[in-house]
Amino acid sequence: MSETENTPSATPELAKNYEPAAIEPKWYKTWKDAGVFHAEPDASKPAFSITIPPPNVTGSLHMGHALNNTILDAMTRWHRMRGYSALCIPGTDHAGIATQNVVERTLAKEGIKRQDLGREAFIERCWEWREQYGSRIYFQFEKLGCGYDWDRVRFTMDATYVDAIMEEFKSWYERGLIYRGTRVVNWDVKFQSAVSDIEVITEERKGKLYHFRYPFADGSGHITIATTRPETLLGDAAVAANPTDERYQPHFGKMLKLPLTEREIPLIADDYAKPEFGSGAVKVTPAHDLNDFECGVRNNLPQHIVIGKDGSMTELAGPEFVGLDRFEARKKVVAMMEELDLLEKIEDYTIQTPISDRSKEVIEPLLSEQWFVDMKPLAEPAIRVVKEGKIRFIPDRYEDIYLHWMENIRPWCISRQLWWGHRIPVWWTNEGEGGQPRHAFARSREEAVAALGTENCWQDEDVLDTWFSSALWPHAVLGWPTDNADLDYFYPTNLLSTAQEILYLWVARMIMTGLDFIKRNRETAELGTWLGSETDELVSIIPFRDVYIHATVLDEKGRRMSKSLGNGIDPIDLIDKYGADATRFSLMQQAGKNQDIKFSEQRTDIAGNFCNKLWNASRFVLMNLDDATTGALPARAEQSLADRWILSRLTATIEQVNASLATYDMDDATRAIYQFFWNDFCDWYVELAKPRLRAEGDGSERKTAQNMLAYVLETTLRLMHPVIPFITEEIWQALPHVGDTICTATYPQPVAEWVDPEAESAIGTTIDATRALRNLRQELAISPAPFLKGAAAAAGETVLATLTANRDLIASLARLSELTIATAGPAAGTGTWIGSPITGAEMFLEIGDSVDLKRELERIDKELASITKEIERSLAKLSNPNFVERANPEVVEKERAILTDWQDKQRKLAERRTLFAAN
């Protein structure tokens, strides 16, 4: 029969070479067109849902995304195959400052500033930008193989999403949780906006510590203070020293002449000053430092704003400084102080400098009026829900990190002085009592007029922090604030997987908003997903059950990937080079409970080799099937020992993979897959099957082998599919299978009847025997080509039976012309035999004239030396009465068996040695 005729006509043949680019786009399109990824509420199935962390609309796929989205997709696919109505909702975040930055840069190339365009037109440009580039990352997700429900894609500025934000704002505003406040915020002088803590990076920079003298107003000497920011001197409101500091106790309350100004400032007592640092006295600038601000509030100090929003000095700084850039002002202050002989010294100093992540400008802590959210009341339930174990962190160490932050939560500044984003839905009028401004929540001018009772009103200029909108993500993407079937069925979601740096800014806030806004009837709420008391009719529902914090992907040297270092790896390049499957596999192999991943491209190369191996082994299986092969599991009676063995290995692997995925040990899951497929299936099972495929007779042995190969391979493909979706689909389609796509095929589950210690032990012996024979051949440098005579001496009946049963297999694998099995070794005079002991037997090889006596003795001695060491170790243990008496009897028994085995091998080898030494 020709090869072509052997191939089942209904199934296509695999291409000779594995080329991911030739299969991946094809299957993604097929799946998408068939609606495989679309999920609807389905009462007959359990729900499984995930919302992806929405990447910035300006973003493109980086390694962190690739890792996280591989995990999300694998978890979704795994559940889909296990019969869940599995949904993964994609979307993007409008990313206020980042998008505005990108668009402003584009405009700058045309020589336009956003102020030239005006607010409306600028926002129009932002939308245009988004239309053009904002979906790029979606195509990249598709390329990675992410099976997301594209019918449900969400953007944080969609009209329905805006409804959710309005609802959130209204509720918090009306409950007084959102308030207007004046505090020191992180000010970005380039964007002229407040920025959030996460957008501030602390960098160690070299700077100077300046020691200045502040003279007492009454001329009775001076106090020395130190500062890294001399320009803030102009805004000083006091000098503080610790109340316990004896050096300053006599002077508290006295006034100091603030140099370069006309002002006098007091020396106050505040324990914010640490006596051990510098002179023990610290200048206090309430408007330009958060700690000084708090100190100022405590002591009722004035707040002089001397640095303006653009980073230049204000009028309050005095006529000599007004308009100067803050860093110019710094130089000038130092120079003038030196001139006045008030500069004591300048030291080199390492300064923890806050830098704006977006603009790379030094952040200016600045007193300004902003909108804040009072987080304390919102944090309380969010703490409880984690303490009560309703939301689980994986790895669990993040629970403490989360709780620590939540318990020390601070007000959240939500206003941003940007144009792109959700404009704050608050309207103002100055028609209040005594012309005081008043404000009210309103979604539109009409609402505002109604609420304020006047036409003379205007909307707040600021927009909301982007995180204000993403905090609503899980319920907003499911249609909240409108009650609907999706929200009912898919909420709470099952998993939130993300990077650790947004644990606070995002994860914590989603928990807070979820609990605050999503309430259900206690009777109908799913067990373990709600917070409330027995008497509450309505209870708060958690947004997700599991929070998986994935590792940070670093470069191979362990450095963060960054544009400036140029050490980043573009996942799209990896996919183009090795395929999405290899990219995913290499990421999953490294994704466990680790904090970071040192990633090198080599890992993907190795994963690609695995895919290639899978491809070729599958080709082998396929070309050995024929039309009659159904891939049905042969009856137990028809199965060979090897068949039972591979099924036993398979069910152990299935169990391991399912268990590992359930606990987010993706590294363990991929390792189990890798080892089973390569070491068990390819290295041994396929090799053991080869002679059976060539078997003569009625063809039943060949048939069984064919069905077994097809069955095991098909099952393995389903097991692998969540990790490597494309290649598994391509091969699966070529094999006998049930269903239209592997995506919706059943996920393998362990089968108790397959567990077969007897077969595992028997094939274990077969493998040992084969290895011993191959080893003899190699150690004595005998050509691998010729078929040699082999023999085995079995110590007991079990081993004798096992070896006999697998005689042909061993002979084939070890390239023997014949294999004699007996209870004793070959008789003298029957040839030149060398031997090697295995557990329960000794394997022999007839090597004719090619024996190298010296070499053989060396081999035996080497082996003996290592065995002797093992025996000594074991003897030492067993001769310790404490061990024998105290250790678990099973352990002692096991140790005795080990010793006996080593001693047995030692005796056999010694006999061999004597034999050869005599020659």
Add this chain to the structure above:
RNA sequence: AGGCGGUUGGCUCAGUGGUAGAGCACUUCCUUGACACGGAAGGGGUCAUUGGUUCAAAUCCAAUACCGCCUACCA
């Protein structure tokens, strides 16, 4: 400064009390009809250090060192 991770063969990492493992790299051999992106056989580790608990420690405890991450108001 505090908290949390890490430290296992040349490299990247598994391994939570009972004979130290994998992949890559390395050595030797092999292009035998699935695969050289492969096959076969090997070499290589006092599991960071020190102490403790235990019959038994890579594994549990304590300290130390180094690396990393995250929080933090040290001018």
